[in-house]
Amino acid sequence: MKLIQTILLFCCLHVSFGQSHLKPIDFNKLRLQFDDASAELRPEYIPLLYRLADTLKKSPNLHLTIRGHVCCVNKNALAVQRAKSVEKYLLQFGVKKEQMTVVGMRNSMPIANPEKTREDQLTNMRVDFILR
Numbered sequence: 001m002k003l004i005q006t007i008l009l010f011c012c013l014h015v016s017f018g019q020s021h022l023k024p025i026d027f028n029k030l031r032l033q034f035d036d037a038s039a040e041l042r043p044e045y046i047p048l049l050y051r052l053a054d055t056l057k058k059s060p061n062l063h064l065t066i067r068g069h070v071c072c073v074n075k076n077a078l079a080v081q082r083a084k085s086v087e088k089y090l091l092q093f094g095v096k097k098e099q100m101t102v103v104g105m106r107n108s109m110p111i112a113n114p115e116k117t118r119e120d121q122l123t124n125m126r127v128d129f130i131l132r
């Protein structure tokens with residue numbers, strides 16, 4: 001069922017993103033948030049990933065580093081899983097694997113430091129990008 005949803009979404013996005021009214025996105029500032037203990041991509045980020053994929057396909061000399069982050073030391077493997085989750089969607093949208101590097105940053109680059117609240121922890125549960 002999930003595959004069918006992805007295919008349908010891809011078809012809809014392919015038609016809708018051919019329009020020129022879309023605002024430019026600075027992918028180096030883009031952050032995708034994740035739920036606690038989850039590497040599942042939220043559906044609201046799929047259109048952004050489609051646009052990122054389109055950018056990468058149009059510029060094969062660009063390279064994307066996908067960096068996964070977590071909020072605490074005990075979840076280091078989750079950082080890589082989050083980055084790989086994003087990579088999977090980009091591959092489905094036609095980006096070449098050679099254009100991407102997946103890195104788990106663990107909790108080495110927190111946005112909220114120290115994590116005093118639950119909101120601070122959620123802020124640090126993310127994937128971000130370096131596009132060069």
